[in-house]
Amino acid sequence: MTPRLAVKDLSVRFGTDEGEILAVDRMSFSVEPGEVLALVGESGCGKSVTAMSVLRLLPSIASVSGSILLDDTELTTLSAAEMREVRGRDISMIFQEPMTSLNPSFTIGFQIGEVLRRHEGMSRRQARERAIELLELVRMPAPRSRVDEYPHQLSGGMRQRVMIAMAVACSPKVLIADEPTTALDVTIQAQILDILRDLRERVGTSIVLITHDLGVVADIADRVEVMYAGHKVESGPVDDLFENPQHPYTVGLLGAVPRPDLAGGIQVRLQEIPGLVPVLRSEPEACVFAPRCLRATTECREAMPPLELLQPRQHAACFHPGSRVADYSEGVSA
Amino acid sequence: MKWYVLRRLGISVLTLVLSTMVIFVAVRLLPGDTAQVMAGESADAGVVAAIRAEYGLNQPWPVQYLQWIGHALRGDLGTSAGTGLSVAGALAARLPVTLELAVLAVLIAVAIALPLGQLAAVHRGTARDYLPTTGSLIGLSVPHFWLGLLLILTFSVNLGWLPASGYVPFSQSPVGNLSRMIMPASVLGIGLAAVLMRQMRSAMLEALGSDYIRTARAKGLSERVVVGVHALRNALTTVVTVLGLELGALISGVVITEQIFVIPGLGKMTLDSVFSRDYTGLQGVVLLTATAYIVINFLVDVTYSLLNPRIRVGAGAS
Numbered sequence: 001m002t003p004r005l006a007v008k009d010l011s012v013r014f015g016t017d018e019g020e021i022l023a024v025d026r027m028s029f030s031v032e033p034g035e036v037l038a039l040v041g042e043s044g045c046g047k048s049v050t051a052m053s054v055l056r057l058l059p060s061i062a063s064v065s066g067s068i069l070l071d072d073t074e075l076t077t078l079s080a081a082e083m084r085e086v087r088g089r090d091i092s093m094i095f096q097e098p099m100t101s102l103n104p105s106f107t108i109g110f111q112i113g114e115v116l117r118r119h120e121g122m123s124r125r126q127a128r129e130r131a132i133e134l135l136e137l138v139r140m141p142a143p144r145s146r147v148d149e150y151p152h153q154l155s156g157g158m159r160q161r162v163m164i165a166m167a168v169a170c171s172p173k174v175l176i177a178d179e180p181t182t183a184l185d186v187t188i189q190a191q192i193l194d195i196l197r198d199l200r201e202r203v204g205t206s207i208v209l210i211t212h213d214l215g216v217v218a219d220i221a222d223r224v225e226v227m228y229a230g231h232k233v234e235s236g237p238v239d240d241l242f243e244n245p246q247h248p249y250t251v252g253l254l255g256a257v258p259r260p261d262l263a264g265g266i267q268v269r270l271q272e273i274p275g276l277v278p279v280l281r282s283e284p285e286a287c288v289f290a291p292r293c294l295r296a297t298t299e300c301r302e303a304m305p306p307l308e309l310l311q312p313r314q315h316a317a318c319f320h321p322g323s324r325v326a327d328y329s330e331g332v333s334a
Numbered sequence: 335m336k337w338y339v340l341r342r343l344g345i346s347v348l349t350l351v352l353s354t355m356v357i358f359v360a361v362r363l364l365p366g367d368t369a370q371v372m373a374g375e376s377a378d379a380g381v382v383a384a385i386r387a388e389y390g391l392n393q394p395w396p397v398q399y400l401q402w403i404g405h406a407l408r409g410d411l412g413t414s415a416g417t418g419l420s421v422a423g424a425l426a427a428r429l430p431v432t433l434e435l436a437v438l439a440v441l442i443a444v445a446i447a448l449p450l451g452q453l454a455a456v457h458r459g460t461a462r463d464y465l466p467t468t469g470s471l472i473g474l475s476v477p478h479f480w481l482g483l484l485l486i487l488t489f490s491v492n493l494g495w496l497p498a499s500g501y502v503p504f505s506q507s508p509v510g511n512l513s514r515m516i517m518p519a520s521v522l523g524i525g526l527a528a529v530l531m532r533q534m535r536s537a538m539l540e541a542l543g544s545d546y547i548r549t550a551r552a553k554g555l556s557e558r559v560v561v562g563v564h565a566l567r568n569a570l571t572t573v574v575t576v577l578g579l580e581l582g583a584l585i586s587g588v589v590i591t592e593q594i595f596v597i598p599g600l601g602k603m604t605l606d607s608v609f610s611r612d613y614t615g616l617q618g619v620v621l622l623t624a625t626a627y628i629v630i631n632f633l634v635d636v637t638y639s640l641l642n643p644r645i646r647v648g649a650g651a652s
Contacts, residue, residue, distance in 0.1 A: 057551055061476040087556035095552075100545040103643060105567040128393045166553065 003030035010066035038221035098159035109147035157188035234312030262314035412614035432599035442523030451534025473528030537569035578634030
């Protein structure tokens, strides 16, 4: 099966006053039709930048290289006008901040309808009717009266439903959801994930889910790509990866999550990973995770480990792979 | 919405009442004596006293105030001590003149400021930003009287295109009216445009940097719609407020501009009344100005709430 969306060797650099920053370095991933792919990692590891570059929504200080294929269309070479046809129709996006992502000056019906008028050539009246249907689809209570309300009249969860309704209005091929549940409380989170799952089944939309929340990943994703400092460090089907993580960063991430299912006492304390994600100025020559890694050896600090197939369906970029849990209480070996 | 408007209305009325008191006292604190001015420099004390009695100037201030308010509520603002004519009549004759000047000035200001402010914000950090921004700095720095004289020198004295001063009612000769109003209106409009342009620029920049603009782009909307609909609507909220507040500054500009271009409006009447110690005339014209200012602010608040739904409902719920 050909992938719906295939990103290959994507690099994103930002020109800032303090010099160039390498936000994403030769990142590749692909999503099949109807698949949910999770991009996972800490804040600042390049997940959102990756997503924004797919839609070419990054500010002009960003320079992007690599290839982004939607079916057979190369998105990086499309004209600005052609790209606008893709946005909102073939690929749409949900953002992390439902509180600020809707325009405060327009009704939600107008804002949902706008996509339909733009891409489907609907009249105002048709768009409004369809907007009501879409609000029903995302399980908005009382959609017929809500459609004429303004964003500030809605709760965060309802606003995120509006964002989803807007994003799926044209039954997109790919939906990019950037931390869609992070700003919401847990019960609403579950409902939002439910809606996304439902859409995938109903419309066959591929979903690229960006999150740092492994609970969400376990809940909805088919496959996972773990990112660290702009690099892919591990990828694989969600079950395999959770069961048998290979990269020490993945191991660390999983160790930092409470696992009530392992109540047998296997894991007593939550583990943190000391340190922060580094900001890269140029392409690194050694493993980007080495400074925070307990397994790091001279080799790790001198060469960049390639992404290799380590398990039947799992890739990781590490010279010392394995799922054993690191014990940071002994300190990072210098 | 209804409660919001009613509450604003109540505040406006209260402000108006307080301002009548301030006007009344302030006018009386001016140096000089109306009765003396009316009677003439060398009049004898008996004549001055007779004039005082006739105009009620010998009564205590609270009595004078209540009389003034009582009459004002019936539309009678008294008789001008300077001209001997009805103050209300004089105001009615002059108000349309000043109103026309103000409307033209605002139109000129908005026509300059909104497109340039938007242009500067969209092309931030380029020549299309620096040129209007620098221009607005010049517009802000140039005093009204100087710009007025400069325009008269250029277009009337040197080029001979426009009459230097005077006023012709629009109904009598539209061309004559506009050819005389265009320079004073530009003087006022340019100053206002400078302020508005900067507000427009920063409001647009703020709007363009917000998350909902990213959402609008992600929907595939064209830049024209993103900027001209999504950002503009939010930027206008700020600009309308500033425009309302600036109308107050416009009133003080009117006083000077009407003097330079010899336009028989409220501004000129204000100054003339001060020079002739015409309490009744001055009170009347300042009262009208204050009322205009309060009404404008009320309208700004209502407009603001129409543009910004958050205010409307927030106040309605309380």
